[in-house]
Amino acid sequence: MSYSGKQSNEKWQDIIKEVRFLQKLRHPNTIQYRGCYLREHTAWLVMEYCLGSASDLLEVHKKPLQEVEIAAVTHGALQGLAYLHSHNMIHRDVKAGNILLSEPGLVKLGDFGSASIMAPANSFVGTPYWMAPEVILAMDEGQYDGKVDVWSLGITCIELAERKPPLFNMNAMSALYHIAQNESPALQSGHWSEYFRNFVDSCLQKIPQDRPTSEVLLKHRFVLRERPPTVIMDLIQRTKDAVRELDNLQYRKMKKILFQEAPNGPGAEAPEEEELTPCSQEAEPYTHRAGTLTSLESSHSVPSMSISASSQSSSVNSLADASDNEEE
Incomplete structure (x- = not known):
């Protein structure tokens, strides 16, 4: 920074x-x-080093997560939020890109650049598509508390289930207006369980007083349902395998391009395809990818950007002249 x-x-x-x-x-x-x-x-x-984010999982696999995987990721994020809220802290930027996975399979909240040390707060902070209505209206209608993170978690559940948050086809300013004025979003597909749909609906109660706290949601059947203890580890391993395949494919494509542009021209005999030895893969997997080591992130991922007219996945650090009283 x-x-x-x-x-x-x-x-x-x-x-x-x-x-x-x-x-x-x-x-x-x-x-x-x-x-x-x-x-x-x-x-x-x-x-602390983490392998990647829940957003990277979506980017690598190009499809939504399974419900049992969403439940495991959500449960870990909820435990982190319950801890923050118990200490009067607010994250204010919960989304798949800020939910990280570690090598041992732990789910961790990251990126606390928008966090508030004290609740209630009143700053216009976060990422537009994940913002709770009361954050958008805070400058006109007063303060908000940790329940804004619960709303953002509900939007994140939809993101993990549909690959994008609601209203993502709109520009950021239009989305903010719709969030504040329209009805709450919901899961679109009917194949999700009633537990999952109820959890999302509970998180996305428009009136903050009707929205459960993170502590209460830790007792919800969606996150407490029985699931294999290796869900996250299996997801990580499957994603690593997919990244390795993507990188090997990219390597082969690049090698072909370089060969075609060589002075000898396309008529020359192509060298035999090189393969990474199992030893080198185990010792330093993905070292041929710049800046990544045993990472879940695909080389096709697009980095996050600051808010602008052309950016829809950007964070808003503050669009108001006034800041939280606790941040002064």
């Missing part, structure tokens, strides 16, 4: 705020902070 240029002091204060927040976290379902290093007006936050 850079803190140079215009508003450098404000950027620096935001970094300090996030570091202080991260230092407070002590829970298996929240990502662990390791340290912060400053170099050339850039702050580097060192965090």
